[in-house]
Amino acid sequence: MILLHSLRRLAAVAGLVGLAAASAVRADSVNTRELQVRELASGVYTIRHPDPTDDFPDGNTTVVVGEREVLVVDTCYLPSSADADIARIRQWTDKPVRWVVNTHWHNDHVGGNHRYRLAWPGADVVGHEETRRMIAARVPSYVRRFLMPDSTFGRQRETLRRTVDSGIDEKGKPVDAAARKAAAESLARLERARSEFGSIVIEPPTVTFETGLRIDLGGRIVELKHLGRGNTGGDVVAWLPKERILVAGDLVDHPVPYAFGGYPGEWIATLDRLAALDPLVVVPGHGEVLRGKGHIERVAALLRDVRRQVNDVVDRHGGSYPLEEVQKAVDLGAARRAFAGDDPDNGEFFDASMASLIRVLHAEARAR
Numbered sequence: 001m002i003l004l005h006s007l008r009r010l011a012a013v014a015g016l017v018g019l020a021a022a023s024a025v026r027a028d029s030v031n032t033r034e035l036q037v038r039e040l041a042s043g044v045y046t047i048r049h050p051d052p053t054d055d056f057p058d059g060n061t062t063v064v065v066g067e068r069e070v071l072v073v074d075t076c077y078l079p080s081s082a083d084a085d086i087a088r089i090r091q092w093t094d095k096p097v098r099w100v101v102n103t104h105w106h107n108d109h110v111g112g113n114h115r116y117r118l119a120w121p122g123a124d125v126v127g128h129e130e131t132r133r134m135i136a137a138r139v140p141s142y143v144r145r146f147l148m149p150d151s152t153f154g155r156q157r158e159t160l161r162r163t164v165d166s167g168i169d170e171k172g173k174p175v176d177a178a179a180r181k182a183a184a185e186s187l188a189r190l191e192r193a194r195s196e197f198g199s200i201v202i203e204p205p206t207v208t209f210e211t212g213l214r215i216d217l218g219g220r221i222v223e224l225k226h227l228g229r230g231n232t233g234g235d236v237v238a239w240l241p242k243e244r245i246l247v248a249g250d251l252v253d254h255p256v257p258y259a260f261g262g263y264p265g266e267w268i269a270t271l272d273r274l275a276a277l278d279p280l281v282v283v284p285g286h287g288e289v290l291r292g293k294g295h296i297e298r299v300a301a302l303l304r305d306v307r308r309q310v311n312d313v314v315d316r317h318g319g320s321y322p323l324e325e326v327q328k329a330v331d332l333g334a335a336r337r338a339f340a341g342d343d344p345d346n347g348e349f350f351d352a353s354m355a356s357l358i359r360v361l362h363a364e365a366r367a368r
């Protein structure tokens with residue numbers, strides 16, 4: 001799969017990405033080509049987007065409508081996806097969007113910030129102070145890399161174009177008509193992203209906070225909370241205390257946890273704090289909307305188990321025991337089945353995510 005192979009490469013190279021998927025039971029896939037809109041409560045909507053390119057999924061967007069104004073959580077990877085959401089919001093309400101919240105700095109959650117500010121000039125982008133810093137520092141360089149011919153994206157574009165033009169794959173082998181058509185569609189998505197990134201305006205938060213911010217939309221309260229680090233240094237969740245809806249960003253992805261980078265040691269305690277809110281509904285950063293806190297607790301238990309196993313191996317064999325041996329020693333069989341089910345894409349993503357987690361936990365254990 002291009003998606004997964006590329007995701008691994010990108011996650012390693014860029015330290016970015018978040019990944020979606022869905023329930024193992026429902027056999028959803030990490031590839032999402034469909035739009036899903038759900039109304040979670042009266043005036044509270046979540047939009048799940050099709051993946052904008054083969055390499056990058058899109059974050060979920062949540063819209064909370066109050067009597068006076070509207071709050072939006074996360075703004076997609078591409079400005080055009082945000083524009084489509086803005087058109088949807090205008091159909092749902094004539095109230096203005098006043099607050100645009102970024103759960104964290106990754107591209108797939110902040111790319112449309114500027115589009116909201118164009119649509120509603122009175123809107124503020126809100127995030128953790130660390131998110132403001134990281135958007136300003138990292139997102140422009142990501143966009144520049146994307147546009148460079150000798151980058152991963154540039155090389156991928158050339159490969160796809162060759163396949164489309166000549167029917168020959170990157171190994172010089174002929175491909176069938178279906179594969180050639182799929183390459184053409186992948187190339188079209190990549191070209192669309194390129195054309196949008198050529199003029200994208202990166203807009204970091206204009207309002208920042210360190211621990212929390214309570215927003216009254218008129219008859220509806222949203223509490224923005226930094227409950228600790230996990231996926232990034234500035235993770236923020238949106239909590240609707242009355243409706244008990246938690247919008248979790250990539251601290252919680254479904255079905256496979258996203259463990260590329262971040263702060264896995266601190267992530268466990270942060271997840272415990274999310275579960276302690278006792279949400280009725282959880283909107284993950286990617287994937288299906290979830291009922292209750294069960295998935296959060298399962299992810300925390302998985303992280304605890306992997307950390308315990310890594311510590312045991314290092315205690316037994318010492319800090320110089322090679323990482324490859326530690327990777328082999330950690331038993332993830334039951335967890336892989338529980339989180340990824342039978343879906344090969346989810347399984348592959350689970351393996352890559354856990355390998356990254358073990359690498360970071362191993363470095364932590366050695367440093368003690």
Ligand SMILES: [Zn+2]
Pocket residue numbers: 017018019058059106108109250285286
């Ligand atoms: Zn994400």
